[in-house]
Amino acid sequence: MKHMRFNVAYLLLAALGIFMLQNVILQSTIQTIPYSEFVSLLQQGQVAEVSVTDTAIKGRLKESNTAYAKNFICNRIDLNLAEQLDKYGVQYQRVIESHLIEEVISWILPTLLFFAIWFFIMKRMGKGGGFGGNFMSVGKSKAKVYVEKNVKTTFKDVAGVDEAKEELVEIVNFLKNSEKYQRLGGRMPKGVLLVGPPGTGKTLIARAVAGEAGVPFFSISGSEFVEMFVGVGAARVRDLFEQASKAAPCIIFIDELDALGKARSSHALGGHDEKEQTLNQLLTELDGFDAREGIILLGATNRPEILDPALLRSGRFDRQVLIDRPDKKGRIEILQVHLQKIKSDPKLEIEKIAALTTGFSGADLANLANEAALVATRRNAAEVELEDFNQAIERIVAGLEKKNRVLSPTERRVIAFHEMGHAIVGAALKNQDVIHKVSIIPRGMGALGYTIQRPTEDSFIMREEDLTKRIAILMGGRAAEKLMFNHWSTGAADDLSKATDIAINMVTRYGMSSVVGYVTLESDSSPFLAQTGARQRNFSEHTSREVDEAVRKINERAFIQASEILEKNRTLLEESAATLLEKETLEEKDLAVFFERLLS
16 A cells, blocks of 8 residues: 555656656747747748737747747737738637646645655654654654563672662562462562662663563653653553563563653643643553563652652552662672773772762762773773772862962962861861862862862761761861961852751751751752752741851851861961972871871
8 A cells, every 4th residue: 555655656746747848848949039020020921820828929930931940939019919910811819828737737846845855754753654654653652672682781780789689589580480479379569669869770770670580671761651742641651551461571661750650730720631641541551450461560760759649559669669879888899890891900999999989879980980991091001090090089079170270379378278177177076087188289160179088987877966077177178267367268168058058957957956946847858869949948937047046056166166176286287288288189198197196
């Protein structure tokens, strides 16, 4: 049928081309002459016959004339033409012109050209789907199907999430041997929701489940279900589950589930019909299939708090698996996986790298290994060493080194005292974060210097004492400037912002203020995503004043504490700042020489 349609189109185009070619050939044998020449030829008796139209005179000359072409045409001017033709004995007739063919051609040719262009575009968009194939498949699922030969990822490629792997191993065993789990009447969960911060490996572990089980892997993003046309998303959900039923046992993986399963609002005033119909269809499909068929639905999101409650109830997404940022042990395991892909020093101390990367996700550690390999390549090294990782960490945390940024001697001196103020206060308070490096080399967009701390161990609970120490360390830079130069500068802007955020959380979230009391005034609406934008205060003006006063007092006490430490160690501050000015960077071993003389 499709070939027949193509043949008819080609025949029409060929006929149109032949007709136009004939017209061109015919026009080429007709000579256009002025009306005055026509009158002269008429008077000379050279005209054999003419056809008169409303606007032109078409005629044929006698055989004896060779100066002009046999056929001619000229524009009609004289209205008394018939009398002249009778006078000279010329045969003539009145012709009523028909412009039907020209009009048809003027309509058909642009239309055929438009359809040819439209067909070409649709064929490209439909990827070979034929005439209008893209529209015919608008309700088809765009899921990418991965079978066993394509899914090479296994649990060996996933590190740092042992608890999550243990949960998902049971899913793999069920897909391989479903009779074992149905022996006592039990069933596997229909849906497993993977939740966690970005970059922690949710998609990777989903692929590992498919690779371990050796079953087809249907992968699709939640945003691909949502379309401009109402009902298309629901049709794609139905089509996806129909494909999965034919390929069972299999795994359906929906990434970024929050794009599809966002909670429905009763206050919405329209514009959400497509998303709600798509979500309703997904809820219906989750209720409609039997888990014993061997279809497991995996979803991934970093915003579980906005998902619709109907999607998370028992019988749909029965199980939630947290994939969090790895601890120190997990970071060591992840680094070991990525170090297999680069040529590194066999004596590389992975524990030190893991200690410096607190808070890094799996994706961050993969990027770190790649950056370290690039740093080693730039210096033409044979292997990637610990110093390459240190430089890569500084580049990721502090930014790119600004070698061309020239600071005045006064600015360099202020920055040196500022950074050593942080380091000395941190060492004096015996914080659990060891001062790893201090530098006055500008990095990133605004950092004129930086102090890097290395945690001795991962901490999951912060005491009030730990938080106040952090604020005091942040105040150490400004306290050093005040002590040595008796002025304020803009260099402490970022320190004050971080200190204020910690103090606000102490008062409004952790209940660490006796003035405000043991209440929580703000909640973390998105536990896995960083909070951005202005804070929304949903409490009274009186309480807001108390919060502001409590935050101010916390910061003032921390500043006083930092100032007292630096006053006791003023000589040490001057000596260490002078050394920092000379060397520009002080490592942990260099700092230890000064910290031995520290007065706490």
